Amino acid sequence: MLLAIPFGLAIGIAVGMLGGGGSVLAVPVLVYVLGQSVSEATTASLVVVTAGAVAGGLGHARAGRVCWRHAGSFTMAAVPGLVAGTLAADSVSGTALLGAFALIMLAAAAATWRKADGEEPADGRWEGGGACPPLRLPRDLVAGVMVGFLTGFFGVGGGFLIVPTLAIALAFTMRTAVGTSLAVITATSLIGLAVHLLAGRSLEVGVTTAMTGACVVGALAGAGLATHVPQRTLGRAFALLVCCVAAYLLVSAAFLGGPPAS
Structure with a gap:
C-alpha cells in the first residue's frame, strides 16, 4: 500500500500540470507494480483519475483556465x-488496438510539440481578451464524438486525446486546454466509474485510497506549477510524456502480451 503513494503523487502531478496521463499511467502501475487484477485496476484507476481531475481542475478553474461551454x-x-x-473495439484484437493507439499518440505528440513552438499571448490567455476561444458548436461536437469514439475504442488515453484536440483543432492555448481537459475528464470518469460499480466491479480499498489521496496532493501541486510554467514548456512536456507512454504500449504489445484490458 505504501508503494502506491509515490506513484499516486507522480500521476497527480501529471494530471494537474498536463491535463492528462491519469488512466494510462494508473492502470499499468496498478497491474504490473501493485499486482492488482485488470478488473480491479481499471475500476481503481477511475477513482484515482476522477479525484485527481477534480483537485487539479479546481485550481485551473479558479485561475480562469476552464472553458465551461466547450x-x-x-x-x-x-x-x-x-x-x-x-x-x-470488440471486433479488433488487443495487439492491433495497442499498435494503432501508440501511433495515434505519437502523431498527437508531434502535433502538440509543433503547437507549443507557436507564438503565445503574453498573458497566457486567449488573444481575444477572454480565457476561451469562441464557441463553434459544430466543431466542438464533431471533436467530442471523435475523441469519445477513440477513447472507447482504445480503452485508455482520454486526456492524451482531449488536450491535443483542444489545443490544435479548437485553437485553445495550452493552459486552457489543460484546464478544460480536466473538466471533461472529471465528467467522463464519473460516468465510467458509475458503469463499473453498477456492473459489480470490485476494487482494493486500501491501495485505492492511498493512491487517490496521493494523486489529489499531486494534482493540486501540478495545477499550481502549471501557472508558473511557460506554455511552450507545458506543450513539450505533454508531448514527451505521450511519447513515453506510447513507447510503453509498443513494448507491452511486443513483449508483455498486450495492454491491461478494460
Whole structure:
C-alpha cells in the first residue's frame, strides 16, 4: 500500500500540470507494480483519475483556465462516441488496438510539440481578451464524438486525446486546454466509474485510497506549477510524456502480451 503513494503523487502531478496521463499511467502501475487484477485496476484507476481531475481542475478553474461551454458540449458529444467506440473495439484484437493507439499518440505528440513552438499571448490567455476561444458548436461536437469514439475504442488515453484536440483543432492555448481537459475528464470518469460499480466491479480499498489521496496532493501541486510554467514548456512536456507512454504500449504489445484490458 505504501508503494502506491509515490506513484499516486507522480500521476497527480501529471494530471494537474498536463491535463492528462491519469488512466494510462494508473492502470499499468496498478497491474504490473501493485499486482492488482485488470478488473480491479481499471475500476481503481477511475477513482484515482476522477479525484485527481477534480483537485487539479479546481485550481485551473479558479485561475480562469476552464472553458465551461466547450467542456459541456465536448462531454455531451463524447459520451455516445465512447459507447460506440467501446462496442466497435470488440471486433479488433488487443495487439492491433495497442499498435494503432501508440501511433495515434505519437502523431498527437508531434502535433502538440509543433503547437507549443507557436507564438503565445503574453498573458497566457486567449488573444481575444477572454480565457476561451469562441464557441463553434459544430466543431466542438464533431471533436467530442471523435475523441469519445477513440477513447472507447482504445480503452485508455482520454486526456492524451482531449488536450491535443483542444489545443490544435479548437485553437485553445495550452493552459486552457489543460484546464478544460480536466473538466471533461472529471465528467467522463464519473460516468465510467458509475458503469463499473453498477456492473459489480470490485476494487482494493486500501491501495485505492492511498493512491487517490496521493494523486489529489499531486494534482493540486501540478495545477499550481502549471501557472508558473511557460506554455511552450507545458506543450513539450505533454508531448514527451505521450511519447513515453506510447513507447510503453509498443513494448507491452511486443513483449508483455498486450495492454491491461478494460
